Every structure is written in C-alpha cells, then in structure tokens.
Amino acid sequence: MPHTSIIIPAYNSENSVGPAIESSLAQTRPPLEIIVVDDGSTDDTGKVIASFGDKVVHLTQQNAGQGAARNAGLKVAKGKFVAFLDADDYWLPTFLERMEDFLDAHPQAVAANCAFKAERAKGDYYGPAHHAELLAEHPDGFLLDNFFDFWGEYDHVRTGTVLFRRSVMDEIGLQNADLRISQDLEYWAMIATCGRWGLLPEVLWVSNSDRFGRQYGWRRKYAARRKRTPTISAWEARVLPRLAPEDRPGFARSRGRVAAGYMMAHALGGSPSHAKELLDAYGDDMPDGTSIRILKAARRLGTPGWLLATEALRVIDRLK
Secondary structure: OOOEEEEEEEOOOOOOHHHHHHHHHOOOOOOOEEEEEEEOOOOOHHHHHHOOHHHOEEEEEOOOOHHHHHHHHHHHOOOOEEEEOOOOEEEOOOHHHHHHHHHHHOOOEEEEEEEEEEOOOOOOEEEOOOHHHHHHHOOOOEEOOOHHHHHHHHOOOOHHHEEEEHHHHHHHOOOOOOOOOOHHHHHHHHHHOOOEEEEEEEEEEEEOHHHHHHHHOHHHHHHHHHHOOOOHHHHHOOOHHHOOHHHHHHHHHHHHHHHHHHHHHHHHHOOHHHHHHHHHHHHHHOOOOHHHHHHHHHHOOHHHHHHHHHHHHHHHHHHO
C-alpha cells in the first residue's frame, strides 16, 4: 500500500512545477498523495497544477513563504511518511521505494536522506562528496552515529532528499513559518533531536534550481525573501533546548552555514551592517567559500573596505 505524502510548495513556478509533479507520479512505488500548495503565485503556476486534475491535491493560499506552504500540506497529510519536494527539483523514479524500504528496515530511525546532485552552470555538485565510497560500503544505507557531527562535516541534506515519519510532528509540531530562509534546515535539526537519522548514499534527488533560476529570473524571486532574512537567534530558538551536549559542536558548524547564507542575503539585499554582525559572531564556523573569504578580507580593511566588497558582490550578483 502507498505510505508517503508528498508535499510540493510552489510560488511563481509555472516552468518547473510540472516536471516536479511528474517525477512524483513516475515513482516505482506510488505515493499515497501528492499535495501541491500554490503559495500565492501571480503567474500560471495554478493552471499548471490544475492540469494534473485529481492526480494531485491542489491547495492555494496567500503568499506566506515555503514554510507556511509546507505546513498547509502537513495539516492535511495522511501518510505514514512525508517527503518535501521543491517545485524546481525532481526525484529519480526509485526515490520512494528505496527510502521507504530503508525506514521500514530501521524502525528506530525517525528520518533518512539520500545522496544528491545539484546541477550548476559552474559544474555539478554532489552531496555528500564521498557518496560513491559510502554506497560501495553501505549499498542499503546505514544509521548515522551522530547526525549533527556528520551534517556539520559533510552538509549532506537537501530538502528533497529527506523522508521522515509523520509521527515526529506529535513531538515537534510544524515548520517554523516565520523563518523565510532555511526553515527546512531548522526542521531537520528538530527532527534529529527525536531519534536516529539514516543515510542512503545513493543519488536519488536532483536540483534544477540553478538552471531554472537563471533561465526565468531568480533574482526577482529571491529579492523579497532577502528582505525578510531572520536572525540566527530566531532560527535556533526551538533547537537549542533540545540538543544533547554531544550534538552541539556539529550543530555549531551547520549553524555557521546558515549564518553564512543569512550574511550573503543581507550583503546582496542591501544591509551590509547586518551582514558584518553575522560575520563577527559566526565567522569562525562559516564554510570557506570564495565570497566568504572576500568578506573576511574586507572586514580587516574597516568600514570602507567592507562597503566596497558588499557593493562588488551585488554587482557580480546582478551580472550572473
């Protein structure tokens, strides 16, 4: 019997939501339901969703962000398992079959994720980077000894890679809809405090977001979101009281990645002072990317250097 509720939030995704739905319908093990939430789109996203008829549950709401859209789906989901899929990504046909089999074989696991490929103009990115070696050693997946340590080291989770037990909502509730950026990462941390987390190091999810974003004007779509960048305190508020002492070092590294994302959102969104505050507070835990190295160097040059660097990043962003 089908066991999984698929939830797809969609906002101005008329060119990508169709393939996302089709990849859900093409699963070798059919889902129980596909819930697609139109988050106040102003293009033809709603018409595309409606074209699938009764193959999907079509919900609509005023624009409130991905977290709120996923929550709308969670409130009506009936499945034993839940999977989120963003409207600009897709699954390979065996995603549900392989992930459901893993959770059935590991009843102590509250969630698991697969390996992934992110298609990018500058070269595809795989996560975890050593997934091929892990798959050779664990062809049917394995339970992580410490999710937060592994997550902090390998950044191995993306939204569409996860299958989790719907029962965890009894303990942690819904996503934090007030977080307009990285609300999914906060939710993975919350789920991981409920029990063991598994990894199937097989590539079963592919991200198209870079290609679709560049092709159909991602900058306009994300400009408003950058203006709503939350604080790190808001992002971690629910998680911190639930962390075991041994989870905190790995969590700090993942929080550093979130802080880096928020810093870039502020830098590109026109709030360089907020960006600098994040670098000062969490810079030691941020990943070593090119933009972050530029900003760290600019910080040592004082306010003029910092403002020049953030303006340069905005110019580069506009030219992409």
